[in-house]
Amino acid sequence: GAGVSQSPSNKVTEKGKDVELRCDPISGHTALYWYRQSLGQGLEFLIYFQGNSAPDKSGLPSDRFSAERTGGSVSTLTIQRTQQEDSAVYLCASSLVVFSGRGRNEQFFGPGTRLTVL
């Protein structure tokens, strides 16, 4: 079946502009995650959506970053007034979360969006 998809695959923008990154999770997956991979800094968690619960935004680096998940499926990560330090690969993942406590809850990742802020 189809995996996690992200668009665009590459985005080049000028400093100060806003950008929107899109993620389509695997159909039926209840949880969706955004991570950022910066050069030399590894992968860091940004935000997590689970069902209708309030999202876990604890990883967002500043209030310029926000994310929405509409209809429990597609998610958009928005970065306002982009800065050069926002340049990174933004990865989205989804999982089928099982609340029994014995589920694997394995995360499956999309190919990422490479953002370059000039």
Added chain:
Amino acid sequence: KQEVTQIPAALSVPEGENLVLNCSFTDSAIYNLQWFRQDPGKGLTSLLLIQSSQREQTSGRLNASLDKSSGRSTLYIAASQPGDSATYLCAVRPPGSSNFGNEKLTFGTGTRLTIIP
């Protein structure tokens, strides 16, 4: 705060050799540990997931072990091939019910593996 470390940062071995990649984590209270590979310019591909109650998982030429009490995991690759060249990442998930949002992974720094033909 959980910290995940992978040593070495880079490794080159001749084709056909068996090899071991290491992952260590500071907080042994984890729900599971996942190994991924990442090819240049690509996303992450899940390789193996080990639940905290398990000691190892196997898939083809890959075997992952977990020693939770000592905060260590290893990924063993048998009979390495040039196609195994990639960056390998381990990630841990904190314990607790999914109801409380304990789903975010903490990633290691990765090991860049090169298999020499």
